[in-house]
Amino acid sequence: MPELVNLEVFRYSPEHTPEPRFQKFQVPYNKEWVVLDALNYIKDRTDGSLSFRWSCRMGICGSCGVLINGEPKLSCATFLPSKSSKPIRIEPLRHFPVIRDLIVHIGDFMTKLKKVKPWIIRTNESPLSEGEFLQTPDEMERYHQFSHCINCMLCYAACPIYGLDPLFAGPAAIALAQRYNNDSRDQGAARRMPILSSHDGIWACTFVGECTQVCPKHVDPAAAIQQYKLTAALHSLKSVIAPRGAA
């Protein structure tokens, strides 16, 4: 007998399973398998209705985030534990509305992402014929880490503030705003400021940094948030001493 692994997978379908429940499955243990391989084994052979997102299977497209035993993880980058006495519990990411089974609705993030204006804003355009903007490796270092976000939403599932206050822009959106604010080619920080500081969420964020702990790409959104708070605090100080608009 091959060794078997027990899974407990969250099931919900507005049409067929309107009462959410956990369903047990058994899959063979294979030391090369990640959790996603187990889900695909089930889908291919036992139950084609099990629904989950995935694409790249190499931890870069950001589709496959789920809770594995309560922890936000990429299912394609988490090996199946062997000889686990307890079943492995797989659930949709928390803090998001569930569409079906492990698939959650991320429209809220997509709206927020656009609001923080994650693109290069220039007050003066430079024609392409003048070539690239120079940017030294040190200058790049200032934003590079924040540019690695794969929008996997694990940090939102981990963030206690987002859980309580869905208006909070949230870790990844703030990290991406900061990615542009810190870019030597960008001149748009002032335009992003009102959007980011307009809501209390950012001030409610503590130093706990759950987002940073779960981030599979070492983006460190908590650092982005703290950095941003500092700029915003300085800015509001300045606006007290300088006439409006001059800051």
Place this chain on the structure above:
Amino acid sequence: MDSPAHDVLILGGGGAGLRAAIAVAQSAPELRVAVLSKVYPMRSHTVSAEGGAAGVVAKDDSLDEHAYDTISGGDWLCDQDAVESFVRAAPQELTQLEHWGCPWSRDASGHIAVRAFGGMRKMRTWFAADKTGFHLLHTLFQTTLQYDSIHRYDEWFATRLLIDDGRVQGVVAIDASTGRIQAITAHAVILCTGGCGRVFPFTTNANIKNGDGMSLAWRAGAPLKDMEFVQYHPTGLPFTGILITEAARAEGGYLINKDGYRYLQDYDLGTPQLKPVLRSMELGPRDRLSQAFVHEQAKGRTIPSPHGDIVHLDLRHLGEDVINARLPFIRELCLKYQNLDPVTELIPVRPVVHYMMGGVHTNNEGATPLPGLYAAGEVACVSINGANRLGSNSLPELLVFGARAGLAAADYARSAHPPSDHVEAQAADEIRRLHTLLHRKGGRRIADIRVRMQSAMESGAGIFRDAKTLCDAANEIAELQSADVSLDDHSLTFNTEWIAALELSFMLDVAQAIVHSALSREESRGAHQRTDFPARDDSRYLAHTLIYHRHGDAPRVDYLPVTITRWPPGQRVYGR
């Protein structure tokens, strides 16, 4: 019928689709452009590209050299006018991306840095460490967010092109989250749906790469071009097929067999040096390197593994600093997925299906022979890749031709007529077909058919093929095409099984096109190696294969001469 929902509808939100969308939004802000994609755009497989994007910038480099490398790399099957205009446009497009914020790696003075790549005689590959595609895609996606004229259909799946009077007028698509099926009309449609690696069992391609757009165009009557040319990349991780980028060899990695011997020296690819030499040894073209692996295997000099024979890629001599600075993602992938550290250990690799040189036939502006239908990116065949694409040419290709297809489609849309009622009847037919499939029971499991298709393709149309293996594959594919699939899932809400069934039928079309194109080409060129016709035959086959769909019948094959401008067919010389 009323005026269509969109002026330009783009299928696909990968690099090609997003570049096309920006081109339309910038050049014609009054046009209503939409991007429809079966995954959120930033999940598209462009995200996984690692190594880089070629464009001439260095002082010692020239456009002619980039053109020559591309043409000889493609074994003279590239259209040289297309290549010339491509190499001219590539540096501008890459600079444009820099202006949009792409974090290209830099030299100490802050200028763009370039690296070596396979088959390229100069250093001309721009890179963002080894996450080039990721940065390129996210930069493009974030840039599109500033254009309010770009409408998005995220997680919508296109199932059919709508055609009226020979003109493409939109698509039918399923909104995955609700299962709603809708006709989305448009003056012009641009296919940017990417490649089809999933037709094979072992591939670097994501689950979403099923050749959807190739099949959509084919069923609508457009020819597919050069479909027999499937690229095997020489270095994939066994089991997962995760790509170890060519950049690992460009930085100085060695390919060694079971005796620790750099075997490429036995295959007319040059003599081994300590440092990488351009267009030599490990920096030869991918077709030749993958073929060398098979010869090495035949000599018993590869290493058996549970997932097929392997050779080793050795990066240890590069040292931790170089690996961390230039190949951080490769280290992460090896650690996470293969449980080994390339700083101290050898990486097991084997050839893996990677890229489709063929695709929907287009001209240099991205137009297909069907009025109103355009194509760009991996789904298209212009052709600049010929019989073998050079690594790092495809990212600039999708930028250059994505932008051009966007401009051409916008132009066409301005003067197009509104669709007729005929289109409504077609949409109604398609909705019926999709609902019938949704309720199908009692047939074979999708995974069964998929696995059989994939193994038929691997054994019949792999790195080396002949008439017998191809005929066997053709028969198997034909049988699978007539098989009924059944679904476990009959619901409308995010039914991934329903979509997988449709993807499977797209893949079977693509498999059929590959096999029949390969059977027809009785020569060996680039990635198409016929053991029964081992030589290149310019007298008969200096021509593109055009294959046409025929309902219920074997496809029809035709040929179109290659455009030669300045480089008459010659010998491909590497390492000497």
